[in-house]
Amino acid sequence: MSFSxxxxxxxxxxxxxxxIFVFTIxxxxxxxxxxxxxxxxxxxxxxxxxxxYISILRGxxxxxxxxxxxxxxxxxxxxxxxGFRFPAVIIGFSLNYAAYFAEIYxxxxxxxxxxxxxxxxxxxxxxxxxxxxxxxxQMIKRILPAVTNEIITLVKDTSLAFAITYQExxxxxxxxxxxxxxxxxxxxxxxxxxxxxxxxxxxxxxxENKLAYYR
Amino acid sequence: MEVLKINHLRKxxxxxxxxxxxxxxxxxxxxxxxxxxxxxxxxxxxxCATMLxxxxxxxxxxxxxYAAKDDQSGSKYADANSLKNIKGYFGLVFQNFNLFxxxxxxxxxxxxxxxxQKKDKKDAKKHAMELLDRMGLADxxxxxxxxxxxxxxxxxxxxRALAMNPDxxxxxEPTSALDPxxxxxxxxxxxxxxxxxxxxxxxxxxxxxxRDVSDKVIFMDKGIIVEEGSPEKVFSSENERMxxxxxxxxx
Numbered sequence: 001m002s003f004s005x006x007x008x009x010x011x012x013x014x015x016x017x018x019x020i021f022v023f024t025i026x027x028x029x030x031x032x033x034x035x036x037x038x039x040x041x042x043x044x045x046x047x048x049x050x051x052x053y054i055s056i057l058r059g060x061x062x063x064x065x066x067x068x069x070x071x072x073x074x075x076x077x078x079x080x081x082x083g084f085r086f087p088a089v090i091i092g093f094s095l096n097y098a099a100y101f102a103e104i105y106x107x108x109x110x111x112x113x114x115x116x117x118x119x120x121x122x123x124x125x126x127x128x129x130x131x132x133x134x135x136x137x138q139m140i141k142r143i144l145p146a147v148t149n150e151i152i153t154l155v156k157d158t159s160l161a162f163a164i165t166y167q168e169x170x171x172x173x174x175x176x177x178x179x180x181x182x183x184x185x186x187x188x189x190x191x192x193x194x195x196x197x198x199x200x201x202x203x204x205x206x207x208e209n210k211l212a213y214y215r
Numbered sequence: 216m217e218v219l220k221i222n223h224l225r226k227x228x229x230x231x232x233x234x235x236x237x238x239x240x241x242x243x244x245x246x247x248x249x250x251x252x253x254x255x256x257x258x259x260x261x262x263c264a265t266m267l268x269x270x271x272x273x274x275x276x277x278x279x280x281y282a283a284k285d286d287q288s289g290s291k292y293a294d295a296n297s298l299k300n301i302k303g304y305f306g307l308v309f310q311n312f313n314l315f316x317x318x319x320x321x322x323x324x325x326x327x328x329x330x331x332q333k334k335d336k337k338d339a340k341k342h343a344m345e346l347l348d349r350m351g352l353a354d355x356x357x358x359x360x361x362x363x364x365x366x367x368x369x370x371x372x373x374x375r376a377l378a379m380n381p382d383x384x385x386x387x388e389p390t391s392a393l394d395p396x397x398x399x400x401x402x403x404x405x406x407x408x409x410x411x412x413x414x415x416x417x418x419x420x421x422x423x424x425x426r427d428v429s430d431k432v433i434f435m436d437k438g439i440i441v442e443e444g445s446p447e448k449v450f451s452s453e454n455e456r457m458x459x460x461x462x463x464x465x466x
Contacts, residue, residue: 118267119313123327123379124302133330137317214316215361
């Protein structure tokens with residue numbers, strides 16, 4: 001197998017890995033907000049459900065969660081799971097990352113001084129306005145470093161989709177390495193992950209700088 | 216005209232009764248100072264009046280409109296719409312300013328008039344600039360709060376409260392977070408407001424200021440009003456607790 005063939009296979013694996021990355025960000029970040037609100041709810045039942053959700057998804061391996069999501073429907077209901085591989089990956093990743101994002105959001109929201117709520121209240125802002133205009137922008141600034149960490153981890157975690165043999169870059173690399181008895185695919189994968197995270201770090205730093213106009 | 220009237224206010228936190236049956240009235244153009252030792256319930260009284268805390272018992276009335284009405288079982292608050300309306304009657308200046316750090320000085324002052332009172336943006340900006348000018352901060356309109364001194368931040372927060380055109384303005388220890396040098400500039404602003412007949416309620420530890428600026432002074436201790444009346448009357452009171460408090464303050 002020539003280098004260019006290896007590269008093109010790795011490239012399509014990389015494309016698949018980035019598909020996991022992008023869709024997971026799109027779904028898990030808003031879902032995390034829902035879970036965070038549940039976690040901070042005054043309603044004890046909603047709060048307990050959210051806590052339980054977070055504890056399960058943070059407390060078990062993502063690899064195991066992917067297998068449960070993908071094979072679960074077959075073992076439980078005898079469902080046909082052909083073509084369910086990619087949705088299963090996105091569902092598994094999104095549910096898992098939402099739990100982490102929820103806790104990051106919560107830490108950010110709870111770090112905003114109560115005086116900000118009181119000032120907004122006395123000025124007559126509605127609850128919705130207070131959150132959207134006063135709390136959320138300040139929260140985003142505070143959680144950005146933690147979010148960057150999470151996103152960088154996600155880039156590397158896409159390799160865990162090998163657990164259900166989704167054809168992302170690392171899965172492809174392993175197959176080539178085994179059939180061609182070469183470790184070159186692993187080096188290529190390493191470089192791809194690293195360069196991707198350089199870009200992620202760069203973009204996130206730009207975002208942080210953009211919010212550095214106030215303290 | 217009575218701008219604010221509180222009847223038989225009671226407030227407890229758990230088993231601790233912080234305010235035990237307090238009534239007061241503030242008339243239009245009047246300046247009321249509330250003094251007293253820490254833990255006397257002054258701030259809680261102010262927080263009940265501004266609805267940051269809910270009252271257990273008693274009435275809260277602004278310009279004849281009931282925000283809360285006592286009905287034997289406790290204070291019953293008016294519906295959300297009425298309360299929203301009543302909130303427009305008063306402003307509050309906090310001890311720690313509580314400016315919005317992500318907004319410029321100008322936006323801090325004009326945002327609520329635009330978003331809450333739905334004022335025209337141009338008018339709100341014009342009004343905000345006038346207020347900042349009055350506070351001597353016109354050149355700081357584009358700054359962010361962190362770039363200002365404590366005294367400047369407190370003046371912005373006074374401008375922010377005034378921008379809503381309140382009928383009554385509350386101050387919760389407005390100089391307690393400032394060093395003595397900056398205290399003077401805030402006290403001067405409040406004196407100027409008093410001279411322009413702004414109705415105000417001021418919780419303060421600045422005794423000589425309270426004496427100078429107030430039409431009426433209330434001395435609170437352990438959740439009750441111990442002494443009230445004109446500054447002359449209160450500061451020359453023969454009441455033992457009052458005398459002891461003033462002695463500690465003077466030195």
